[in-house]
Amino acid sequence: MKGILLGLICLGVAGPVLAEPSSKVAWTLETLNFVxxxxxxxxxxxxxxCAGCHNDTNANPQLEGQLPNYLYKQLVDYKNGNRKDPTTAMNGLAASLSEQDMADVAAWYGKQAAKLGKGGASDxxxxxxKGDGKRMEPSCSSCHGGSGQGEIVDTPALAGQKADYLEKTLLAYKDGSRANDIYRRMRLIASKLSDQEIKQLAEYYSKLD
Ligand code: HEC
Ligand code: HEC
Structure with a gap:
């Protein structure tokens, strides 16, 4: 009896039933309107x-011009521990913010002009x-927009983002240490890219104007 019980408990713990969702943000009409x-x-x-860390003197991500829905979702994910900042700074900080604070700060950053790259770059x-049919890799622009401006609901803008940050976060999707993307979309996409391609894509998006 004890053995069976223990077995059941172990199954429960390891089974997919208790798997954490990648994010607790659900894009209901109510949440969209709230943001x-x-x-x-x-x-x-x-x-x-925020400005002490998010500025031009370091590789922390640029927030100016980012889409409010995306910013809000990341803050909620940090607060809930669904996204883990390797430095833990964002997890601690987000824990002190209310959801209203998050929507307010997202609105402010969304209204600021992004510092974009100069001159652009070619794919x-x-x-x-085009993506890569052989690897069943979709084109980045189908979701992030033709000029990296971000699109639909929570797909972030990439244009002008710092190359070091883009590379770091794509590598984190690739090795699974960033796991807050709904339906594993970015983890799947990044897992098919070589580290060299990740570097090239990061450079490309950072130069977009
Ligand atoms: C002590 C430094 C520090 C402070 C203060 C800080 N941040 Fe951050 N922030 C970071 C770091 C480092 C990252 C990248 C972490 C990672 O890779 O997950 C980050 C990431 C983010 C991201 C994710 C960006 C993206 O493109 O995915 C958002 C959103 C964010 N911060 C918002 C804020 C806001 C809003 C404030 C102020 C209320 C703030 N941060 C204050 C260090 C900081
Ligand atoms: C199916 C739609 C889709 C496609 C295709 C796609 N992305 Fe994404 N991407 C997303 C979504 C949605 C997010 C936000 C996920 C989250 O909440 O963490 C994202 C996040 C990102 C981020 C994180 C941005 C930040 O500020 O932290 C990077 C970098 C990125 N994508 C790069 C790419 C690149 C490069 C490609 C092409 C190889 C690509 N994406 C293809 C939907 C997509």
């Missing part, structure tokens, strides 16, 4: 806490515009 109504003026007051691997 849309974020108060940029209130967000501006919070942003003082280094063909994957951005």
């Amino acid at each position: 849309k109504k974020g108060n940029a003026e209130k967000g501006k007051e919070l942003m003082g806490t 280094p691997t063909g994957i951005v515009s």
Whole structure:
């Protein structure tokens, strides 16, 4: 009896039933409207806490011009531990923010102009515009937009983002240490890219204007 019970408990723990979802954000109409109504003026007051780390002197991601839905989702994911910042700074910080704060600060950053690359770049691997049928790799632009401007619901803008950050986060999707993408979409896509291609794609998007 004990053995059977133990077996059942072990099955339960290892089984997919208890697997953590990649994100607790569900894009219901209510959530979309909540983020849309974020108060940029209130967000501006919070942003003082962010600018010490999110600025031009380091490789931390640029937040200016990013889509509010995406920013909000990342903050909720950090708070819930679905996305783990290797430095843990974002997990600690997000834990101190309310969902209203997150919508407000997302609204403020979304309204700022992104610092874009200068001169643009041409698709280094063909994957951005065409994907790769042999690997069943979709084109990046089908989701992130023809000029990396971000699209539909929570697909982030990539244009002008820092190359070091883009490379780091694509490698994190590839090795599974970043696992907050709904339906594993980015993990699957990144797992089929070589490290060299990741570097080229990161350079490409950072130069887009
Ligand atoms: C102590 C430094 C620090 C502070 C303060 C900080 N951040 Fe961050 N932030 C980081 C680091 C480092 C990362 C990258 C972590 C990773 O790779 O997951 C990051 C990532 C993010 C991301 C994910 C960006 C993306 O493109 O996916 C968002 C959103 C974010 N921060 C928002 C904020 C906001 C809003 C504030 C202020 C309320 C803030 N951060 C304050 C260090 C900081
Ligand atoms: C099926 C749609 C889809 C395709 C195709 C796609 N992406 Fe994404 N991408 C997403 C979504 C959605 C997210 C946000 C996931 C999350 O919440 O973590 C994302 C996130 C990212 C991020 C993280 C951005 C940040 O600020 O942290 C990078 C980098 C990225 N994608 C690069 C690419 C590249 C390069 C390609 C092509 C090889 C690509 N994506 C193809 C949907 C897609």
